[in-house]
Amino acid sequence: MNVCPxxxxxxxxxxxxxxxxSTSTIYEVQLLLFxxxxxxxxITLVGNAVIILIVQLDAQLQTPMxxxxxxxxxxxxxxxxxxxxxxxxxxxxxxxxxxxxGCIAQMYFFHVLGSSEMFLLVAMSYDRxxxxxxxxxxxxxxxxxxxxxxxxxxxxxxxxxxxFHTAFLLRLSFSHYNKVDNFFCDATPLIxxxxxxxxxxxxxxxxxxxxxxxxxxxxxxxSYRYIVISILKINSAQGRYRTFSSCASHLTVVxxxxxxxxxxxxxxxxxxxxxxxxxxxxxxxITPMLNPMIYTLRNKEIxxxxxxxxFKESTLHASIHL
Numbered sequence: 001m002n003v004c005p006x007x008x009x010x011x012x013x014x015x016x017x018x019x020x021x022s023t024s025t026i027y028e029v030q031l032l033l034f035x036x037x038x039x040x041x042x043i044t045l046v047g048n049a050v051i052i053l054i055v056q057l058d059a060q061l062q063t064p065m066x067x068x069x070x071x072x073x074x075x076x077x078x079x080x081x082x083x084x085x086x087x088x089x090x091x092x093x094x095x096x097x098x099x100x101x102g103c104i105a106q107m108y109f110f111h112v113l114g115s116s117e118m119f120l121l122v123a124m125s126y127d128r129x130x131x132x133x134x135x136x137x138x139x140x141x142x143x144x145x146x147x148x149x150x151x152x153x154x155x156x157x158x159x160x161x162x163x164f165h166t167a168f169l170l171r172l173s174f175s176h177y178n179k180v181d182n183f184f185c186d187a188t189p190l191i192x193x194x195x196x197x198x199x200x201x202x203x204x205x206x207x208x209x210x211x212x213x214x215x216x217x218x219x220x221x222x223s224y225r226y227i228v229i230s231i232l233k234i235n236s237a238q239g240r241y242r243t244f245s246s247c248a249s250h251l252t253v254v255x256x257x258x259x260x261x262x263x264x265x266x267x268x269x270x271x272x273x274x275x276x277x278x279x280x281x282x283x284x285x286i287t288p289m290l291n292p293m294i295y296t297l298r299n300k301e302i303x304x305x306x307x308x309x310x311f312k313e314s315t316l317h318a319s320i321h322l
Contacts, residue, residue, distance in 0.1 A: 015178040018103045018193075019096045020086070023183060034091035040289050041084045047292030048073035051302070058305040064142045065131065068124045069295060071151055072253075075120065076288035079113040082106055083184040083284050090183065100174075103185035108166045110186065110284070114261070115212075116158030121254050122216045123150040128247040129223040133230045161212065168204055172196040182280060217258050224251065249295045256287055 023033055051073040055066045083106065089095055098106070130141050165187055172194040181189040187205055191198050227247060234240045260283035296302050 015100060015174045017097050017099050018178045018180050018185065018190075020090060020098060020180050020185075021183055022090065022094070022096055030091045030094070034088060037084060037087055037091065037285065040285055041080060041088070044080045044084075044285075044289040044292075045077060047289065047296075048077045050306070051292050051295065054302060054305050054309065057309055061301065061305060064127050064147045065124075067147055068120060068127060068151070071154075072117065072120055072124070073292060075113055075117050076291050079110070079117065080285060080288040082110045082113065087183055087285075098185065103180070103190070104166065104170065107169070107185040107187060107190065108162050110184070111162035111165055112158045114158070115161040116155050117257065118213065118216050118261075119154035119157045120151075121250070121257060122219050123154055124250050125220040125223040125254070126150070128250060129226055132227050132243060132247070165205070168201050172198065172201065184280075184284070186280070213258070213261065217254075220254055220258075245300075249299055252294050253291055256290065257283065260287065 023030070052070045055061045055070045086098065086106070127142060127147075131138050134141060169187060169190060172191070173196045174193055175195040177193050177195070179193075180186075181192065191201050191205065194201075224247075231240050231243050234243060260279050296306070
């Protein structure tokens with residue numbers, strides 16, 4: 001619970017801008033970090049864009065599984081674009097300031113995209129459950145209307161969840177304490193800066209991720225419980241391996257996403273510590289880069305489609321030169 005200084009009235013207790021945490025004050029280190037984050041961001045954009053392009057160009061990949069995968073790739077592009085451009089500006093120019101409403105907007109869209117990805121991963125696990133446990137009814141259960149509904153609900157859930165958080169945060173007042181203990185605007189460090197009574201905000205911040213996160217994680221685990229049971233019933237070892245490999249990429253992404261997210265958000269406000277920034281860098285910047293790598297390296301169909309597209313391009317160029 002924070003309290004505004006008594007000499008400040010409500011109009012004085014609202015800052016116009018915040019100052020983000022600088023990762024380093026040494027120019028050489030800042031330049032190195034700028035190059036590193038820029039490379040990660042470019043790999044993220046290219047990797048996820050390639051997945052979207054491959055799925056769109058290959059008619060054989062027009063299935064619910066790859067429909068969800070393209071949505072995940074699009075989410076990852078937007079997710080990293082919310083935080084990385086400002087981080088690059090901070091590293092290159094040292095400009096740590098961000099306007100009050102710019103800060104709120106950054107936090108809002110970060111949670112919209114993060115929550116939407118959480119719900120989308122649940123939808124993807126359900127898709128794998130149906131494909132492996134009910135293969136004969138797959139086309140009936142995962143018909144287009146159901147797939148579209150799951151996608152819309154994922155996005156809608158993200159917007160509702162983030163709007164709820166942001167509305168509570170906008171009720172708070174902020175005094176001259178405007179140094180955000182992170183490299184981007186997030187709910188926890190902003191609540192810590194407020195000079196209002198933040199008891200309800202702290203409870204909501206702890207309980208909402210503490211309820212939604214575990215529920216989504218449990219639903220995912222339930223799907224994989226039935227998937228594992230079905231896989232163990234397959235007689236041949238090769239068949240078990242081939243079936244499990246079809247969902248291994250998704251399981252890897254789920255593990256990384258929930259492992260880092262729970263570490264940062266499902267904890268009391270009092271134990272929020274600076275080391276969280278390193279975990280935040282991982283799940284907000286590095287994870288969107290890893291996702292396309294995980295899916296392309298472990299997915300034979302994606303690799304096959306990529307080789308086919310590249311072969312067509314090389315053949316086309318060769319025929320033009322001839």
